[in-house]
Amino acid sequence: MEGGDLTRCVVCAGERFYSQRDFNQRLGCLVAGIGAALSPFTYGISLLICLAVDLGLYFLLKQVTVCYRCGAIYRSVPKNPDHGPFDLHVAEAEMQESRYLRRGNP
Numbered sequence: 001m002e003g004g005d006l007t008r009c010v011v012c013a014g015e016r017f018y019s020q021r022d023f024n025q026r027l028g029c030l031v032a033g034i035g036a037a038l039s040p041f042t043y044g045i046s047l048l049i050c051l052a053v054d055l056g057l058y059f060l061l062k063q064v065t066v067c068y069r070c071g072a073i074y075r076s077v078p079k080n081p082d083h084g085p086f087d088l089h090v091a092e093a094e095m096q097e098s099r100y101l102r103r104g105n106p
Ligand SMILES: [Zn+2]
Pocket: 009, 010, 011, 012, 013, 014, 067, 068, 069, 070, 071, 072
């Protein structure tokens, strides 16, 4: 790999990536769940606070690059403008491609 630029996955040699926030989904759900559970007692204020926490986490967290094919997460690569957000169509194409490749190389 030259220049630290990610063009090929070191795990599966896939060439398609998407970028997303390094966000812990479970933590986000937990925060939202606590906010919702407490909202009847706090007249919805806790829900607002938890939403704010969620939003704060979202902006604090760094972007990570994820491999479509194997799901490998790259945290220390510079952001590549070619890597957009997750695209279901690309994921499907990647899945079919890897299935095809597997069939070709038994
Ligand atoms: Zn990969």
